[in-house]
Amino acid sequence: MIQEALKFLVDELNQYFSIKLGATTEKRVVLGNIARAYDNDSGGNSGIAGTLVVSLVNVEEDRVSKLQENYIKTNQGVIYKNPPVPLNLYVLFSANRTDYNDCLKWLSLVIQFFQHQSVFTPQIYPAMDVRIQKLIADIYSLSFEQINHLWGTLGGKYMPSVLFRIKQVNIDEELVSGEGQLIKEISVSALNKQLQ
Numbered sequence: 001m002i003q004e005a006l007k008f009l010v011d012e013l014n015q016y017f018s019i020k021l022g023a024t025t026e027k028r029v030v031l032g033n034i035a036r037a038y039d040n041d042s043g044g045n046s047g048i049a050g051t052l053v054v055s056l057v058n059v060e061e062d063r064v065s066k067l068q069e070n071y072i073k074t075n076q077g078v079i080y081k082n083p084p085v086p087l088n089l090y091v092l093f094s095a096n097r098t099d100y101n102d103c104l105k106w107l108s109l110v111i112q113f114f115q116h117q118s119v120f121t122p123q124i125y126p127a128m129d130v131r132i133q134k135l136i137a138d139i140y141s142l143s144f145e146q147i148n149h150l151w152g153t154l155g156g157k158y159m160p161s162v163l164f165r166i167k168q169v170n171i172d173e174e175l176v177s178g179e180g181q182l183i184k185e186i187s188v189s190a191l192n193k194q195l196q
Contacts, residue, residue, distance in 0.1 A: 002056065002089060004129040005169050006031055008120070009091075009137075010054050011127065016113045017052075017106075028052060028106075034094045034161075035154040048096055052106050057150065058090035062167065084170040090140060092150075094161040103160040110162060111139070136167040 013029040021028070032048040034055040093110045095103035120135040122128045128135075140163045142150065151158045 001129070001132060001169050002059070002087070005089065005132055005135055005166065006054060006056065006091065008125070008128050008132070009135070009166070012120075012125070013052070013054075013110065013113060017109060020109055029054060031055075034092060034096070034159070035156060037094075037096050037159070038156050050098070051096055052110065053092075053094045053096050055092045055094065056089060057092045057154075057163070060088040060090070062086040062088050086167075087169045089166040089169055091164050091166055092161055093164065094159045096159060100160075107160050107162055114139070114164060132168075133170065134168045138165050138167070139163070140165040 010029050010031045014027055017028045018024065029052045030048055032051075032053050032055065034048070034053045037048055037053065093107070095106045097103045097106065114137045118137050120128060120137075122130045122132065142163060147158070150163075
């Protein structure tokens with residue numbers, strides 16, 4: 001689900017950029033590892049040069065949204081399975097452009113895009129994978145020290161970037177560990193005989 005969620009956001013951002021900057025055959029927004037931007041010196045062979053790079057920098061379990069029940073009630077009975085794991089994805093949008101003005105403009109477009117539409121569902125966006133129930137995008141601010149650590153970990157020089165937390169990505173294997181019937185009545189007759 002992680003790849004499907006990020007690919008969907010990249011596709012939507014590319015459409016938005018085409019509306020704002022004019023149509024082109026080249027992808028302006030790509031899913032890639034920003035740490036590879038400086039491979040081969042200029043980054044020209046990395047496939048992400050001159051683009052807005054969308055990189056996953058952290059995955060966090062959303063313990064607040066996690067379901068505790070290991071069963072699902074149906075009309076026919078009960079299905080036992082582990083609950084899905086809800087995730088928050090921390091996604092870095094980095095402008096890997098040579099013109100600094102373009103970098104700032106493209107970052108502004110990313111923020112405008114998520115300001116306009118911060119919640120995504122398959123009902124609103126038919127291109128979205130139906131297994132993804134909802135995506136919620138919130139800007140996630142880092143301190144200067146955290147930014148330094150992030151870019152130090154990525155092994156590169158700082159690029160104009162913005163970090164968003166994408167919520168509600170659920171990982172579910174869909175494996176059933178067992179099934180059972182619903183309890184329809186309780187009999188206490190055996191208990192009454194023992195008491196007499």
